[in-house]
Amino acid sequence: MIRVRSVLLALAFAMTAYLAATGLWWRGPVDYPILAVATLVLYLATTWLCIFWWPKTDAASGGSERGAGKLPGLAQGLALAAAAIVPTAIAIAVGEESRLQSYGTWYLGGIGALMTVVMARRRPWAAWIGIGMLAAGSMTWMGPANALAQGLVGSVVWVLAAQLLVLSMDRAARDTDRLAQLQRAASGWQASQLVRQRERRVQVQRALQVAGPVLTRTVASGGALTEDERLEARLAEGRLRDELRGPRLLDDDVRAELERARRRGATVTVLDEGGLDGLEEHDLADIRAQLAETLRSAGSDRLYIRTSPHETVAVTVVGRSMPTDGRSAGPSDEDAVDLWREIPLPGRASVDAR
Known part of the structure; x- marks a missing residue:
């Protein structure tokens, strides 16, 4: 040419x-x-x-x-x-x-x-x-x-x-x-939006799978639910919150342990506040396995599970329970911390459970 x-x-x-x-x-x-x-x-x-x-x-x-x-x-x-x-x-x-x-x-x-x-x-x-x-x-x-x-x-x-x-x-x-440069930026923005749209669709589908049956029964009964149905509604709400707030922390074992904790009456909070970006899937699987093992042995009344932006810690699990003397009528700031576990990022030193 x-x-x-x-x-x-x-x-x-x-x-x-x-x-x-x-x-x-x-x-x-x-x-x-x-x-x-x-x-x-x-x-x-x-x-x-x-x-x-x-x-x-x-x-x-x-x-x-x-x-x-x-x-x-x-x-x-x-x-x-x-x-x-x-x-x-x-x-x-x-x-x-x-x-x-x-x-x-x-x-x-x-x-x-x-x-x-x-x-x-x-x-x-x-x-x-x-x-x-x-x-x-x-x-x-x-x-x-x-x-x-x-x-x-x-x-x-x-x-x-x-x-x-x-x-x-x-x-x-x-x-x-x-x-x-503008075209590259626009392409990157469009790709990120497509990813977010797919994530939202997946979350909506999971929400329908989790809450759909409970909502159907609630509408069909006019809100008159039995104790078992109310328990299932609370469990469905918890599962839905987990899927929305911390999807990267969840797999089948973690979901099962979270439901087990809620069925025994524990209050569970799951929050993904960053810190897991860029991790490979096998690293996330290792973190989830450690989280499931921690929840399996937990007996706290309240469980807080949060990801950590710390450079060495991936997830922090804190458990609090009412004092053993029974003086507290309900959860309070005076609850005793009976569980503290920091799950390290892959390749970093771990902090022992307490």
Whole structure:
């Protein structure tokens, strides 16, 4: 496939070759032909070096990235040297009588084309310095009016147009980068929303499975439930709260132990407050197994199960019970802590149950 850069390089090569050929079409006397030819060779070598010398990183990437394709410093120096030397050398070589002939004024377009290449290769200061040298040299040898009439204005316009084009391309590249970032952010947001929607659907399905039968019986009986049905309603409420507040802590064994604790009259609170993000499924399975074992041996009246943001602790299980002397008529802040277990994150030291 023909790339855009290849086409532009071919056009630049053809344009500079045509301008140099104009300098060889002598239709009148030339005082120093060898100097004229040597100057043309210097111009062509410098111009084609600026056109075709691309660093390896730019050549590999096709020069498509913003800021790529910057003209190397050596080529930039040679271009400025050509801008300073060529006008004077050609004016001396063709002689005073031929300085306004086409083969004596070709360098106005030639140096202008070279500075356009320099500008396109992202050396704006060098390009404008070269245009200043061209203007000074041409006006010195042929006069300001003749220099402007013979092509100096066109060279300035070329370089200015190249600068505006480069600025527009850079702006477009920045806008493209910004759009790509916004698209990635939008895609990530959309993916997270889809995941949340799936999680909500799963939770709703679980809620219907847990609470659906109890609600059906409640509606059918008009709210007149037996003691067993009331117990089942409380258990269903607890299961539903567990599914909503701490789904990552639950598996079949943990659910069974939570229900067993509630059936014996314990109040159980399960909260997932963070700290399990990024864990693999086998790590979560290990944490759940330890949680089920802890609940299996628990006899507390109130159980609090919470995930922990601590760097070494995954889950904290706290059990509290009424004092054994029976002075407290119900749960209070004076309840004794009879269970404390910190389940460590995988690979961290554990804290023994108490």
